[in-house]
Amino acid sequence: MTSALDVTEALDIEPPTTELARRVSSSLDLSTSPNGTFHPASWVKGGGQLTRTSTNKQLKPFATEDIKILLLENVNKTGLDRLEAQGYQVTFLKTSLPEDELIAKIRDYHVIGIRSKTKLTSRVLREAKNLIVIGCFCIGTNQVDTQYAAEHGIAVFNSPFSNSRSVAELVIGEIISLARQLGDRSNEMHRGTWNKVSNGCWEIRGKTLGIIGYGHIGSQLSVLAEAFGMTVVFYDTVNLMALGTAKQLPSLQALLRTADFVTCHVPELPETKNMIGRKEIEYMKEGSYLINASRGSVIEIPALIDAMRAGKIAGAALDVYPAEPGGNGDYFTNDLNPWAEDLRSLKNIILTPHIGGSTEEAQSAIGIEVSEALVRYVNEGSTLGAVNMPEVNLRSLTMDEANHVRVIYIHRNIPGVLRGVNAILGDHNVDKQMTDSRGDVAYLMADISDVNVTLIKDLYQRLESLSSRIMTRVLY
Ligand SMILES: NC(=O)c1ccc[n+]([C@@H]2O[C@H](COP(=O)([O-])OP(=O)(O)OC[C@H]3O[C@@H](n4cnc5c(N)ncnc54)[C@H](O)[C@@H]3O)[C@@H](O)[C@H]2O)c1
Numbered sequence: 001m002t003s004a005l006d007v008t009e010a011l012d013i014e015p016p017t018t019e020l021a022r023r024v025s026s027s028l029d030l031s032t033s034p035n036g037t038f039h040p041a042s043w044v045k046g047g048g049q050l051t052r053t054s055t056n057k058q059l060k061p062f063a064t065e066d067i068k069i070l071l072l073e074n075v076n077k078t079g080l081d082r083l084e085a086q087g088y089q090v091t092f093l094k095t096s097l098p099e100d101e102l103i104a105k106i107r108d109y110h111v112i113g114i115r116s117k118t119k120l121t122s123r124v125l126r127e128a129k130n131l132i133v134i135g136c137f138c139i140g141t142n143q144v145d146t147q148y149a150a151e152h153g154i155a156v157f158n159s160p161f162s163n164s165r166s167v168a169e170l171v172i173g174e175i176i177s178l179a180r181q182l183g184d185r186s187n188e189m190h191r192g193t194w195n196k197v198s199n200g201c202w203e204i205r206g207k208t209l210g211i212i213g214y215g216h217i218g219s220q221l222s223v224l225a226e227a228f229g230m231t232v233v234f235y236d237t238v239n240l241m242a243l244g245t246a247k248q249l250p251s252l253q254a255l256l257r258t259a260d261f262v263t264c265h266v267p268e269l270p271e272t273k274n275m276i277g278r279k280e281i282e283y284m285k286e287g288s289y290l291i292n293a294s295r296g297s298v299i300e301i302p303a304l305i306d307a308m309r310a311g312k313i314a315g316a317a318l319d320v321y322p323a324e325p326g327g328n329g330d331y332f333t334n335d336l337n338p339w340a341e342d343l344r345s346l347k348n349i350i351l352t353p354h355i356g357g358s359t360e361e362a363q364s365a366i367g368i369e370v371s372e373a374l375v376r377y378v379n380e381g382s383t384l385g386a387v388n389m390p391e392v393n394l395r396s397l398t399m400d401e402a403n404h405v406r407v408i409y410i411h412r413n414i415p416g417v418l419r420g421v422n423a424i425l426g427d428h429n430v431d432k433q434m435t436d437s438r439g440d441v442a443y444l445m446a447d448i449s450d451v452n453v454t455l456i457k458d459l460y461q462r463l464e465s466l467s468s469r470i471m472t473r474v475l476y
Pocket residue numbers: 139140160161163164167212213214215216217218235236237238265266267268269271272293294295319320354355356357358
């Protein structure tokens with residue numbers, strides 16, 4: 001049985017960028033690696049860690065303690081604990097980092113975990129020479145250039161629905177609060193004013209809720225709203241099964257003309273930018289309400305301010321903003337948001353600091369889900385649940401398969417690649433193999449048995465020399 005340590009010693013190794021690289025890369029020609037860089041987690045074998053776990057006969061892959069992870073934005077402890085339990089080196093920060101600081105730091109890490117504030121642009125990712133995977137510990141992935149990441153062999157994972165219920169509950173709370181002007185009454189009491197009024201205050205029973213975007217959050221909200229006696233209509237670009245007695249409407253305009261409460265639950269996309277602007281507000285009913293807990297780009301805030309001043313919109317709740325800070329502290333400065341003072345001066349508007357998914361339940365579940373996806377990807381190469389790669393998975397290797405390697409070949413999706421790859425793999429005993437593509441990127445995973453150091457090196461170098469290669473990883 002060969003361990004990564006044996007591999008390291010058997011190879012004559014080059015200058016490393018990290019401890020792991022130092023131990024495993026000395027005989028590799030770094031010039032053949034993606035972008036001229038070496039991905040240290042990409043071809044380590046065994047790491048002297050071929051131990052049985054207590055519950056199953058899975059092999060522990062390479063030297064996991066050499067994997068470096070940067071966790072930003074106060075990711076939940078459930079995630080941190082799972083990553084540390086693998087032996088990975090985890091750097092944990094409570095805030096996000098500005099672009100220049102991130103660029104200076106990211107090159108040292110194989111894995112980064114973020115939430116909605118950290119912008120992983122192509123400019124940042126270009127510097128991420130060792131990065132193999134990104135974990136978004138949230139739903140949205142608009143903060144990441146997922147296409148650029150895929151084209152550079154970096155997988156991206158998120159948590160597609162662990163905070164959906166939390167957002168839906170927040171919106172229910174906001175609908176009632178706006179209908180009863182709770183924010184204003186509470187503020188008045190805080191200032192010592194008793195102002196008992198019923199004028200302009202309503203029950204929500206019998207009112208119509210218009211949901212824009214009937215995905216995980218929109219559909220969950222639909223069920224809750226009907227339980228309160230609301231009529232639900234929704235607009236979505238996709239034809240979807242309506243839950244309960246909700247009804248899908250054919251256009252956004254139809255929804256805006258019908259709803260007493262309009263709430264946005266669409267992703268940030270070019271098509272959803274300023275989706276609710278002056279024209280759309282014109283369509284809305286007199287005295288209706290507008291809620292946004294999706295992304296700050298979806299509602300044109302100056303148009304909302306004017307409509308509230310004119311009395312067209314009777315109340316609004318905003319959880320998200322065009323510019324949001326990386327950590328807690330002063331926010332509503334004119335520097336970040338030129339309309340901040342105007343917004344604060346309005347009546348019956350609830351302003352929250354992007355807390356839709358911020359509950360103990362959601363954050364704990366997200367921590368578990370995303371960290372487990374990261375572990376599966378780093379240790380076993382599984383892309384199940386990735387948002388920018390085809391989904392490819394093979395069962396875990398067992399202790400009885402200690403002389404196997406798992407080869408992962410991420411490549412450009414162009415004709416003839418499999419012929420070239422199989423010509424290389426075909427010299428070995430391929431136990432199982434799976435390949436799939438998504439857009440321009442394809443992902444191949446194969447388990448090869450009866451390997452030794454020379455074979456591994458040969459395999460790796462031949463795959464790396466193919467012109468279709470984005471990234472090669474050899475695990476176990
Ligand atoms: N405030 C928060 O803390 C918080 C928490 C979670 C999610 N979010 C945001 O909410 C968004 C929605 O979350 P989700 O889990 O329901 O997403 P989802 O992907 O399950 O649903 C989004 C829905 O919007 C629809 N859609 C896309 N473009 C559209 C368009 N132009 N017009 C109409 N419908 C369109 C899609 O077809 C889909 O059904 C996320 O993308 C995220 O940005 C915010």
